[in-house]
Amino acid sequence: MIPASFDYRRAHDLDEATRWLGELGPEAKVLAGGHSLIPLMRLRLAQPSALVDIGRVPGLDTIRVDGDRLRIGALVRHAALARSEVVRRALPLLAEMAAEVGDQQVRARGTLGGVIAHADPAGDYPTLALMLDAEIVTTHGSHPARDFFQHLFTTPLQPDEVIREVTFPVAAGPHRYIKFRRRRCDWAIVGAAVQQSDGGWRLGLTNCGPTPMRARAAEAALAEGRTMAEAALQAAEGLTPPSDLRASSDYRRHLARVLTRRALEQAAA
């Protein structure tokens, strides 16, 4: 449970962070809230040669609406998202998701940018980012969410690339996110998110594949006028969820259908 030794540097701004990351090479890692990276280092599943701490870089903790986009700095923590009036008005589904991430300690330290960069298929925000066509803005440019979550823990981020902010479309219509988990502070065994936007439904699934997933067959069924119950039956169409100690692949497919129906019905109620 003791990490291997590593160099530690605290960046004062993003230029310094990217310069150091470039100099230190691909074995160096960005440190934000540390609530995914440090546990991995303690288990020695990650052994970075150096950490570049961006935790005190100014300007990365802002939340604002800019036209029809909600722009959220990479260092905004889960607890701040959950209580932000701006987020509650512009994209209440995100605030509700944030309130259900981990436990109080995780919500006090973990960041939006960290969850997105980590690209864990059990993470909650990647599902929302994918289904709503979020944009991940970095020191090197910007990535549409549909191109960002490439595989398990795999993104197009370069070793010296740092996420600055994530932008979501403003969407305040009917919505719901349901996480199926054994204890309240656990990660989702499966999660189903639904959001009505521009008159149609967007449906996303957490932990049903190597990346977040969109339930496109169910979205299409709703667009064709099928009932919510009928559409939800297609939520697992084309998915091959993982089997692990917590759930088999078949059980996850079952959960995807059941949770999508419940989320749609609760959103519409």
Ligand SMILES: Cc1cc2nc3c(=O)[nH]c(=O)nc-3n(C[C@H](O)[C@H](O)[C@H](O)COP(=O)(O)OP(=O)(O)OC[C@H]3O[C@@H](n4cnc5c(N)ncnc54)[C@H](O)[C@@H]3O)c2cc1C
């Ligand atoms: C007990 C527990 C329960 C949890 N439950 C949940 C849950 O229910 N749902 C959920 O979504 N998450 C959950 N998490 C994860 C938590 O949300 C983490 O905070 C999050 O995954 C990572 O954010 P972080 O700021 O801590 O990132 P860090 O741990 O600091 O970094 C994670 C990875 O992202 C990279 N990174 C971080 N920030 C940036 C950036 N700005 N630019 C580029 N790369 C960056 C790092 O280099 C590292 O590879 C849980 C964690 C714990 C310990």
